[in-house]
Amino acid sequence: xxxxxxxxxxxxxxxxxxxxxxxxxxxxxxxxxxxxxxxxxxxxxxxxxxxxxxxxxxxxxxxxxxxxxxxxxxxxxxxxxxxxxxxxxxxxxxxxxxxxxxxxxxxxxxxxxxxxxxxxxxxxxxxxxxxxxxxxxxxxxxxxxxxxxxxxxxxxxxxxxxxxxxxxxxxxxxxxxxxxxxxxxxxxxxxxxxxxxxxxxxxxxxxxxxxxxxxxxxxxxxxxxxxxxxxxxxxxxxxxxxxxxxxxxxxxxxxxxxxxxxxxxxxxxxxxxxxxxxxxxxxxxxxxxxxxxxxxxxxxxxxxxxxxxxxxxxxxxxxxxxxxxxxxxxxxxxxxxxxxxxxxxxxxxxxxxxxxxxxxxxxxxxxxxxxxxxxxxxxxxxxxxxxxxxxxxxxxxxxxxxxxxxxxxxxxxxxxxxxxxxxxxxxxxxxxxxxxxxxxxxxxxxxxxxxxxxxxxxxxxxxxxxxxxxxxxxxxxxxxxxxxxxxxxxxxxxxxxxxxxxxxxxxxxxxxxxxxxxxxxxxxxxxxxxxxxxxxxxxxxxxxxxxxxxxxxxxxxxxxxxxxxxxxxxxxxxxxxxxxxxxxxxxxxxxxxxx
Amino acid sequence: xxxxxxxxxxxxxxxxxxxxxxxxxxxxxxxxxxxxxxxxxxxxxxxxxxxxxxxxxxxxxxxxxxxxxxxxxxxxxxxxxxxxxxxxxxxxxxxxxxxxxxxxxxxxxxxxxxxxxxxxxxxxxxxxxx
Numbered sequence: 001x002x003x004x005x006x007x008x009x010x011x012x013x014x015x016x017x018x019x020x021x022x023x024x025x026x027x028x029x030x031x032x033x034x035x036x037x038x039x040x041x042x043x044x045x046x047x048x049x050x051x052x053x054x055x056x057x058x059x060x061x062x063x064x065x066x067x068x069x070x071x072x073x074x075x076x077x078x079x080x081x082x083x084x085x086x087x088x089x090x091x092x093x094x095x096x097x098x099x100x101x102x103x104x105x106x107x108x109x110x111x112x113x114x115x116x117x118x119x120x121x122x123x124x125x126x127x128x129x130x131x132x133x134x135x136x137x138x139x140x141x142x143x144x145x146x147x148x149x150x151x152x153x154x155x156x157x158x159x160x161x162x163x164x165x166x167x168x169x170x171x172x173x174x175x176x177x178x179x180x181x182x183x184x185x186x187x188x189x190x191x192x193x194x195x196x197x198x199x200x201x202x203x204x205x206x207x208x209x210x211x212x213x214x215x216x217x218x219x220x221x222x223x224x225x226x227x228x229x230x231x232x233x234x235x236x237x238x239x240x241x242x243x244x245x246x247x248x249x250x251x252x253x254x255x256x257x258x259x260x261x262x263x264x265x266x267x268x269x270x271x272x273x274x275x276x277x278x279x280x281x282x283x284x285x286x287x288x289x290x291x292x293x294x295x296x297x298x299x300x301x302x303x304x305x306x307x308x309x310x311x312x313x314x315x316x317x318x319x320x321x322x323x324x325x326x327x328x329x330x331x332x333x334x335x336x337x338x339x340x341x342x343x344x345x346x347x348x349x350x351x352x353x354x355x356x357x358x359x360x361x362x363x364x365x366x367x368x369x370x371x372x373x374x375x376x377x378x379x380x381x382x383x384x385x386x387x388x389x390x391x392x393x394x395x396x397x398x399x400x401x402x403x404x405x406x407x408x409x410x411x412x413x414x415x416x417x418x419x420x421x422x423x424x425x426x427x428x429x430x431x432x433x434x435x436x437x438x439x440x441x442x443x444x445x446x447x448x449x450x451x452x453x454x455x456x457x458x459x460x461x462x463x464x465x466x467x468x469x470x471x472x473x474x475x476x477x478x479x480x481x482x483x484x485x486x487x488x489x490x491x492x493x494x495x496x497x498x499x500x501x502x503x504x505x506x507x508x509x510x511x512x513x514x515x516x517x518x519x520x521x522x523x524x525x526x527x528x529x530x531x532x533x534x535x536x537x538x539x540x541x542x543x544x545x546x547x548x549x550x551x552x553x554x555x556x557x558x559x560x561x562x563x564x565x566x567x568x569x570x571x572x573x574x575x576x577x578x579x580x581x582x583x584x585x586x587x588x589x590x591x592x593x594x595x
Numbered sequence: 596x597x598x599x600x601x602x603x604x605x606x607x608x609x610x611x612x613x614x615x616x617x618x619x620x621x622x623x624x625x626x627x628x629x630x631x632x633x634x635x636x637x638x639x640x641x642x643x644x645x646x647x648x649x650x651x652x653x654x655x656x657x658x659x660x661x662x663x664x665x666x667x668x669x670x671x672x673x674x675x676x677x678x679x680x681x682x683x684x685x686x687x688x689x690x691x692x693x694x695x696x697x698x699x700x701x702x703x704x705x706x707x708x709x710x711x712x713x714x715x716x717x718x719x720x721x722x723x724x725x
Contacts, residue, residue: 033676128684174691200655200666204598324621
């Protein structure tokens with residue numbers, strides 16, 4: 001290496017991964033003004049989890065109401081407000097922002113070797129819009145009219161100024177306009193970051209699947225969220241300026257609201273799900289000690305799910321009688337194909353691997369089981385004859401809660417998996433396992449009685465129900481299940497406290513995982529990387545740490561050893577460790593850790 | 596750059612097939628309009644990326660054999676912090692309150708947003724990203 005080259009090398013490392021020096025503020029000022037994606041990501045996750053606890057408490061109150069047929073715990077009005085706000089908080093403010101605002105914000109720049117998100121100030125603005133929107137939504141409870149009570153879908157004409165007067169519904173609309181803009185900004189930021197800030201050698205088909213899924217999620221956000229935000233502005237104009245877009249009286253079309261809402265609402269399901277598919281696709285290979293099976297298949301499955309999901313909104317509207325049943329049924333059923341590909345790839349990744357059943361891995365296996373149940377019952381509902389029977393019963397409630405609970409399991413897995421990276425210390429694995437079993441049992445004990453209740457015809461969104469229908473015992477079972485689920489989150493909080501109290505320090509790569517975020521220190525420094533390993537496969541850190549491991553080519557990928565690992569790469573400064581030395585040892589499995 | 600373009604064009608092309616099929620099968624205007632929006636969202640940026648990919652050398656992040664050194668140079672200025680997102684967010688929060696509770700929130704809301712927009716523009720002029 002010549003002197004000039006050496007100079008260039010140090011220039012490369014210093015200028016690319018550390019930019020202009022500022023004096024750094026600390027404490028509250030740092031949190032309020034930070035544009036660091038790691039700080040913003042953590043703020044997002046913290047806020048989303050607090051909102052989840054609030055929304056979960058609402059769910060437990062509703063379950064308490066339903067333990068007896070004619071409970072007087074809540075008035076009908078209060079019950080309506082609670083189920084509306086529970087749904088709104090969980091869908092708009094918890095699962096989505098936790099995934100694309102929190103996890104993606106934190107993990108994506110680290111996984112592609114970027115110093116920050118592409119637009120750091122816009123990123124910070126996204127968070128403040130989200131926080132402001134969340135506060136406004138909760139303020140609805142303090143208005144004279146009470147919080148919004150028209151369901152989280154706000155169907156016209158129930159959401160009109162005549163049927164739902166007052167400031168509570170307006171606060172709901174305003175909150176969603178703000179969080180809608182927040183989501184759009186995050187989407188723009190993610191796409192730009194992934195397109196422009198990848199490290200050298202990190203080609204599109206070497207990105208971790210989590211990054212691919214976040215890219216596709218961000219594109220879906222850009223397709224779907226503008227529709228919701230503009231529909232909400234129309235609804236607001238209807239309520240206040242006499243626009244009559246959604247009211248028959250002035251020549252409008254109420255069902256137009258459903259079209260607009262679900263054009264956002266169904267892609268939204270995948271905006272929530274795809275990030276957690278990505279999480280599972282990171283965690284399963286890490287604890288199976290194998291590369292992901294079918295990398296390209298995973299990418300195309302993700303793209304196919306996203307593309308199909310934009311043409312299925314009508315399956316929420318089968319019973320309106322004004323949608324094209326065969327089209328939407330066909331498109332909805334087709335989504336089973338790419339989702340099935342993903343499931344088989346996850347199972348094939350575990351197949352023959354050296355699986356360690358840590359908490360994140362258990363959470364992912366719980367996700368597989370729970371999401372399979374939610375997905376398959378979704379297939380039932382995609383068939384119009386079944387949907388006509390099941391629409392607005394507890395069967396639908398059970399279906400989508402199964403799906404969302406699966407995502408919550410994956411979210412918990414993600415927290416246990418990336419926690420050491422985010423904070424530099426582990427969450428306790430033993431307590432984590434207890435939490436997993438409590439959560440998994442609680443979820444199923446809640447949801448399975450709901451399926452049966454739905455088949456027995458219990459409608460959703462009712463605060464009181466008839467005696468003698470055989471619903472009572474099942475409702476008690478569901479309430480017990482919900483309480484067990486709630487308990488699991490108390491165990492999680494306890495785990496955070498106990499693990500914080502007796503910190504076990506985490507190294508930079510505690511799980512011996514392969515993606516780039518495990519190369520930098522735990523927690524990562526400002527602007528993330530002081531150095532970057534050569535990127536020659538979708539597991540650069542694994543290649544770096546296990547240079548003599550036999551390369552298992554990911555299915556459909558060229559072997560990383562065969563692919564450009566020439567001695568000329570020695571110029572990157574990691575020559576000794578990087579270069580594949582001689583031919584791989586015969587008989588080794590590729591899982592040996594001798595390096 | 597090429598694959599980025601192809602991904603977006605692919606999404607746009609798929610949505611084009613869907614929207615044509617949907618229009619002829621259902622004749623329902625609102626869904627068709629939204630699907631056409633999705634087509635444009637794929638084709639416009641995708642076409643732009645592809646157009647550029649044809650006219651430029653592959654970037655280091657597009658090449659499987661690129662070394663770390665090739666990423667040399669300043670890739671952008673990333674601020675450590677900025678007060679303006681918070682100020683703009685506060686303005687937007689007041690704007691939301693104005694929508695829900697009363698128009699008198701509007702002047703401070705617009706004021707804060709204007710100040711923040713000015714602030715963030717001058718700040719990013721001095722260096723780097725939005």
